[in-house]
Amino acid sequence: MKKLFILTAAVMLSATFVKAQTADPELDYIKKAYSKEKKEIVNEYMKLDSLQTAKFWPVYTAYETSREKLALQRIQLLDEYDTNTASLTPELVDKLANALLTNSISLDKLNLTYYKKMKKAAGAINAAKYMQLEVYLQTTWRSVLQELVPLVGELDKTKKD
16 A cells, blocks of 8 residues: 555656646646546545545545645745756745745645544544545655755755865
8 A cells, every 4th residue: 555655646746746727738637647546545545435425525625626736836946946056045045945834834734724624524533544644645745855856955065066
């Protein structure tokens, strides 16, 4: 099961670069494929009864819409960092660091908000179960990104070489 989660997180990394609709049909396909795969993983993992299912999926869909917006913002910030690595200033680094931290706080608040909504829809155990899966995927995704993004200290070393 963990291999499936890691694969999903890697696909999420690719899919997060995509806006709701793009001019690129290939990117739209990647996003749709990821959404479908993630939904299948969630469905398999949750094992909800029919009553819970009817209440859970509308909340999940609303959550994903909001989460995708935050993920896109994060990707845009990381892209700005990557684009400007050769000319980082203290002001730009401060702006990006604050924006990334704010984005993380917004994601945590979103998780809390939707935990409460999912608890109401499908019960506390199922809400916690979903959030545990979601946080696992988010953590894996962040880990993948962390490996791709150079640390500020590493940038300083490359400037000296």
